[in-house]
Amino acid sequence: MMRKIRVRAQSGVAVALAAVLTLTAAGVAQAVTFDTDETSQVRLASSSDCPTIAKPEPFEAWFNIEDMNRRGFVDPKNQTPWPFAAKARPSDLRCRDQLQDQDRHVFIRALGTMTEESLGARPESDTEVIYDALEYVHKNRGVEIGLVLDGGTVSPSSAKNLITKRLAPISKIFWCLNGCLNTNAPSVFPYSVNHEKFITVSDTKWDSGVDPVVYSSSGNLARSQIRNYLQEASLLYNDVKLFTLFTQALRHNGGLRGHRVREQQRLSRGCAVGKDRGIWVDPFYRHWTDADRGTAVSFSPQPSTAEDHYIRQFDGVDCAVDKKIRIGMAQLTDSKATQMVNALVRLKNRGCDVKMLLTQQGGSTTISPTVVSLLKSANISARCTAVAMHTKMILIGPMTNDSGRVLFGTANMSTSALRYSEEHVITIDSRRASPAFADSIRRVYGVYMAAWTELNKTSKSCG
Numbered sequence: 001m002m003r004k005i006r007v008r009a010q011s012g013v014a015v016a017l018a019a020v021l022t023l024t025a026a027g028v029a030q031a032v033t034f035d036t037d038e039t040s041q042v043r044l045a046s047s048s049d050c051p052t053i054a055k056p057e058p059f060e061a062w063f064n065i066e067d068m069n070r071r072g073f074v075d076p077k078n079q080t081p082w083p084f085a086a087k088a089r090p091s092d093l094r095c096r097d098q099l100q101d102q103d104r105h106v107f108i109r110a111l112g113t114m115t116e117e118s119l120g121a122r123p124e125s126d127t128e129v130i131y132d133a134l135e136y137v138h139k140n141r142g143v144e145i146g147l148v149l150d151g152g153t154v155s156p157s158s159a160k161n162l163i164t165k166r167l168a169p170i171s172k173i174f175w176c177l178n179g180c181l182n183t184n185a186p187s188v189f190p191y192s193v194n195h196e197k198f199i200t201v202s203d204t205k206w207d208s209g210v211d212p213v214v215y216s217s218s219g220n221l222a223r224s225q226i227r228n229y230l231q232e233a234s235l236l237y238n239d240v241k242l243f244t245l246f247t248q249a250l251r252h253n254g255g256l257r258g259h260r261v262r263e264q265q266r267l268s269r270g271c272a273v274g275k276d277r278g279i280w281v282d283p284f285y286r287h288w289t290d291a292d293r294g295t296a297v298s299f300s301p302q303p304s305t306a307e308d309h310y311i312r313q314f315d316g317v318d319c320a321v322d323k324k325i326r327i328g329m330a331q332l333t334d335s336k337a338t339q340m341v342n343a344l345v346r347l348k349n350r351g352c353d354v355k356m357l358l359t360q361q362g363g364s365t366t367i368s369p370t371v372v373s374l375l376k377s378a379n380i381s382a383r384c385t386a387v388a389m390h391t392k393m394i395l396i397g398p399m400t401n402d403s404g405r406v407l408f409g410t411a412n413m414s415t416s417a418l419r420y421s422e423e424h425v426i427t428i429d430s431r432r433a434s435p436a437f438a439d440s441i442r443r444v445y446g447v448y449m450a451a452w453t454e455l456n457k458t459s460k461s462c463g
Helices: 065-071 091-095 125-141 157-167 223-228 240-247 258-268 309-315 334-349 369-377 415-420 435-457
Strands: 004-009 059-063 105-109 144-150 172-176 198-201 213-217 232-237 274-276 279-281 293-300 324-329 353-358 381-384 392-397 405-409 423-433
Touching (some): 065 223, 125 144, 125 223, 144 157, 157 172, 198 240, 213 240, 232 423, 240 293, 293 435, 309 423, 324 435, 334 353, 392 435, 423 435
Parallel strands (some): 324 353
Antiparallel strands (some): 059 232, 198 213, 324 392
């Protein structure tokens, strides 16, 4: 049976497969590690090689902080791929002996860019290790690859041409306009975008049975994202329902166009959805996944009358138990600032210790004077990271241990992220998980908390 890879992205391109992970901020140990060479770089095998990696934990997480600390993001002459990208390489797909006997598919959705190296641009060496691996499985394993990209105005035509040149020989490419769930014309407000960054793998080599993977990241697959912004990535292993939720709406639209793509997505996701302002929305607050895993996912777009995913979780916190609230958010926009700040004030009034990290540089992620003023007036502890931060992470837990919950995904604290555009927020909660999964969640909670603490060390006052 033909194997399939389905890739979906905003503009630019998204191509990767979550296979392995290693190296976090503050040296927190991972369940899976790569060998490194004398320069502390990940040793990249050739396309035909299979990595020697251990079976992952149910939950894994890593950041590019060590990459930045080791090499610095201003490093124009060093074209060696960064480990952050190499960890998402689809090596396990080509290494499974029984691959040709089953229907394997990979779906990838994330923003990437391509620039013309011949015109003086820096080569996309970080993501090229992923394209190379996809090319290998296509040519040597007969894997069918599909790319569904946002064909709006985010990427210029020159970038789209380069994407077609590089990836059309190994994949089918389909374009959405103004996001994939918006039925309005691109000129009609509200404007949407396909902002997701996730990878699903239907089966991996780590178990004899069907063991899927979902990879979620704040980072788009592009050199500029990986090297210029602080990013995180998480892997959730062998959660069948989570895999299904992410792939149901995506795996069958390869030959669809326009409204048919959107219709297929909304029907196959299995949700009682409807249109709001011409956009297909998911009215469910969150979807719980496999039993005992303590995992849920919330999807955007949401109805305009719904409470935001973040605010609902904030309002449900028992500050007598989970006093420690730590937020690392790339963007808090003017249109959402009042609602979010009010929710944080309610947390403080209930006794929670709330601290927030934001980005004061990085183009559209720059924090505005209005937001800074609102945070200061509300006496919310908010500081800005020294390097532009692209993470979307929230940690809710006790002051003295790691028995808490982590929220991560692609959604900024903005109206577009929580209402119009296509996003996801995953929640993992150790208290809702059985002991077998709770230990893994606590370890990942520690990884996220260590990274937040590392980012806060060099933070400064915003504004």
